[in-house]
Amino acid sequence: MESDFDILIIKRIKLDDGMEILEFTLDQLTCKFRQEFGKGLFHASALSREIFKFGNRNFFDANEFTTSPVFAKQLKNKIKLTPGKVIETFKENNLTKFITLLSDGERIESVIIPMTNHQTLCVSSQVGCKMGCRFCETGRMGFKRNLQVAEITGQLFNARFTLKENIKNIVFMGMGEPLDNLNHVVQAIRVMNEQRGFDIALRHITLSTAGLIGGIEKLGSLNMSGLRLAVSINAPDDKIRSWLMPVNKTAPLQRLKRALEMFPLPKRGCFLFEYILIKGLNDSPKDAIHLSEYIKPLPVRLNLIPCNPVNGFNYESPCDDDMNRFADVLTDKGIFVIKRWSKGRSVAAGCGQLGRKC
Ligand code: SF4
Structure with missing residues (x-):
């Protein structure tokens, strides 16, 4: 069942038509990847690692994405990273x-x-x-x-x-x-x-x-x-x-x-x-x-x-x-x-x- 916080995230995604990566836990990100792209934990973990562990703004350089170029392109149009x-x-x-x-x-x-x-x-x-x-x-x-x-x-x-x-x-x-x-x-x-x-x-x-x-x-x-x-x-x-x-x-x-x-x-x-x-x-x-x-x-x-x-x-x-x-x-x-x-x-x-x- 979706929690208050999942609903909050989903609402914002609909509003902005973009996924602000800094709003997601790994579980929530995995869930969105499944719903929107048919992908799962493997790619969500890679994205999460690049952003939250390494602060890598060019996250599509990671192996997991260079080997899935079509998915990487789809994501590129969806993901936002705007910490101010x-x-x-x-x-x-x-x-x-x-x-x-x-x-x-x-x-x-x-x-x-x-x-x-x-x-x-x-x-x-x-x-x-x-x-x-x-x-x-x-x-x-x-x-x-x-x-x-x-x-x-x-x-x-x-x-x-x-x-x-x-x-x-x-x-x-x-x-x-x-x-x-x-x-x-x-x-x-x-x-x-x-x-x-x-x-x-x-x-x-x-x-x-x-x-x-x-x-x-x-x-x-x-x-x-x-x-x-x-x-x-x-x-x-x-x-x-x-x-x-x-x-x-x-x-x-x-x-x-x-x-x-x-x-x-x-x-x-x-x-x-x-x-x-x-x-x-x-x-x-x-x-x-x-x-x-x-x-x-x-x-x-x-x-x-x-x-x-x-x-x-x-x-x-x-x-x-x-x-x-x-x-x-x-x-x-x-x-x-x-x-x-x-x-x-x-x-x-x-x-x-x-x-x-x-
Ligand atoms: S930010 Fe300042 S005004 Fe606001 S609750 Fe804290 S101490 Fe009070």
């Missing part, structure tokens, strides 16, 4: 921000973050965002449109094969709210996860949400065990959170907590909570105690991130001592805390800065 064009890169030490120009002229930003032995790619899921978080430049842009599946996987294609980076982890923490573009994001994750393709394990993919409850419930029902869920919390109570993140007015903290309690985590799995520390707003020891009370029953690793400069948001990040004091209160309460000192500020690639002019 990387038009600008910005560097801060080993961190790279890149801008992709999409086919309709819109631009999105992605960030390659250096880790010890590999790189993490932070991808965008929308052009702009509806959520309007005050500390976020993308939120200030407003919403333009959802990204298509290939525009999401295209960021990984370009990071690996255009910029030649060794990407092993993906975080959906770029422009947009991924759960607000759930079908396309889930299909993109399936393509990124395809073992005979990009081959990124689900446990190395993190989807970060501002807390869309319906999206969390739907994601929980999709049997994507291992996929990591991050939640942008940023406040110890509803009053501060609703001011900072308008989504909290419809999805307040207790409802969010109930949705998380129902979310199927893998054995010994946990949520990642992100807390942007803002001087004088959410960084007092009392705030830390309230936050610990909220978190305590949930399995959570908490990332503390000092806020970055954002146009129109007249707050500062706390000093190191205040950040340490806040972390110590939480640690004393048994919360696992990681302090993240901001990377990428000088190229506007830090948390909340995508969309800001460098």
Whole structure:
């Protein structure tokens, strides 16, 4: 039976009269090859290998196609490979921000973050965002449109094969709210996860949400065990959170907590909570105690991130001592805390800065 995602792919094929290769898992590609050309796994695997493993845009050079020239010609007229064009890169030490120009002229930003032995790619899921978080430049842009599946996987294609980076982890923490573009994001994750393709394990993919409850419930029902869920919390109570993140007015903290309690985590799995520390707003020891009370029953690793400069948001990040004091209160309460000192500020690639002019 066809899943939601297969139907989505088939609809797009009918619309565009072309197969955007970056939208397909190997199974889906094999199925299309059978339906449309009477071919199967042999050729689908070859195409998948050339594109997703080698980034070979001249995929018809592969043996499997040179020995089937008629089929290769048919395919040539059907297949599209359009990851978007990387038009600008910005560097801060080993961190790279890149801008992709999409086919309709819109631009999105992605960030390659250096880790010890590999790189993490932070991808965008929308052009702009509806959520309007005050500390976020993308939120200030407003919403333009959802990204298509290939525009999401295209960021990984370009990071690996255009910029030649060794990407092993993906975080959906770029422009947009991924759960607000759930079908396309889930299909993109399936393509990124395809073992005979990009081959990124689900446990190395993190989807970060501002807390869309319906999206969390739907994601929980999709049997994507291992996929990591991050939640942008940023406040110890509803009053501060609703001011900072308008989504909290419809999805307040207790409802969010109930949705998380129902979310199927893998054995010994946990949520990642992100807390942007803002001087004088959410960084007092009392705030830390309230936050610990909220978190305590949930399995959570908490990332503390000092806020970055954002146009129109007249707050500062706390000093190191205040950040340490806040972390110590939480640690004393048994919360696992990681302090993240901001990377990428000088190229506007830090948390909340995508969309800001460098
Ligand atoms: S923080 Fe995320 S959800 Fe909030 S406005 Fe920015 S991109 Fe959207």
